[in-house]
Amino acid sequence: MSFHLSDSLHPSDSLRSAVVSRLRAAGCVFAEDEAELLFAAARDADELDAMAGRRAAGLPLEQVVGWAAFSGLRIAVDPGVFVPRRRTEFLVDQAVGLAAAGAVCVDLCCGSGAAAAVLLSAVPDAEVHASDIEPAAVRCARRNVEPLGGRVYEGDLFAPLPGALRGRVDVLVANVPYVPSGEVGLLPAEAREHEPLVALDGGADGLDVLRRVAAEAAVWLAPGGSLLSEVSEQQCAPAIDALAGAGLTPRVVTDEDLYATVLIATR
Template structure:
């Protein structure tokens, strides 16, 4: 890896004037990425125009990895690293002899799946997204890891052989209420697809659909991890409980992140309930 480039005052000034809060860090990254003065100028012009830094660079840093990010694809947020942390902890605590089956649902660029493969692999990893651009981007990040990427609405494109076999499902589904999309930063509402942001009237529409179908796909004792907001978390727990999944909330103040864990009954508990 090349050493981090020295920030240039003139570039920092241009970026800061455009409203870039972390102008010094961005300047260094743009200088490092460019292979010529002309390319650097083009990159800076894109950033000053409002294009997200990750789309300008073509990658986002996530859990210590460089994740390829194509234009019009959701940029992985740092808060989602907490979802990965909780998921990796569950996977690393498993004692089963077989390789765990993991699904990165609403995968976007595939960042969550890629990070889990790095932190808790080897995995039988599957990722799915309804957006064609996201699925294509996820393939760039995940196929080299031996994962399968599926394009379609939620569970629809998953192979039937996964039904009842998924040990962990990590979900970063859209959870922003529809009426709040207009209040989001321009980098999100102008450059990321609405389908990756809009969670319906109360932000929980996708969570309801996922919770309703997830028990059919989870293995006995399997887990569903959903990123949500601190405000929405109690309702998310109720949604999971209403579909037979015990739920609990985990939060990180440092990352301003909230994750709800839903757990399926174990095989023994299922037999006792018959």
């Protein structure tokens, strides 16, 4: 289907209906809302047609329009980059609550850099560093984080971070992949087909990366500093064991509305 758009800011009823029908036929549950975002993002008829086609083909809406709403910010999201989830706002809210003015913060497995961007926006004079192993994520995160004064590094977990951060980190956000390998195939197609596997697959029980983070966290955290990570409710017990075994003191906080479970482990 091709569209002819005379005014991208004021689409006709027939055009609006055509886009909604196209999205609904592709299985988009919130077709009306998504259509409005496409109208707002498209600069002309050809771009609207292409964007609607990409969404109908299964690309995440955020990758199609180029951004995601997250904790009051508009976070740039490029194709092939993990899309920040709304439930992760709870994790970041907890991190902001722990960060005093001037706090040293690190965002591991940063993806688009959403957590780092929120910390920079919400915590006065925060010093924020972020890292990710995926080059596409690093490029995207730099667009979101560095204009706000943060730094983004490419590499595996702590490896690319400046050594001067050891023992100084007040808040360590590690939104690590935690989907068990055997369950990745059960994820929605837009996630498993259009987001990097390394951002989803957490190993046999989903906790491989968290264990690696926990093993090094105490070296990087300041006294009283905290590691925050999101897990599933079913993973709480073994995750707590891993954090406690690394010399940290863990506790669990939850948000039932967002189905969010966050572990906060303090040095």
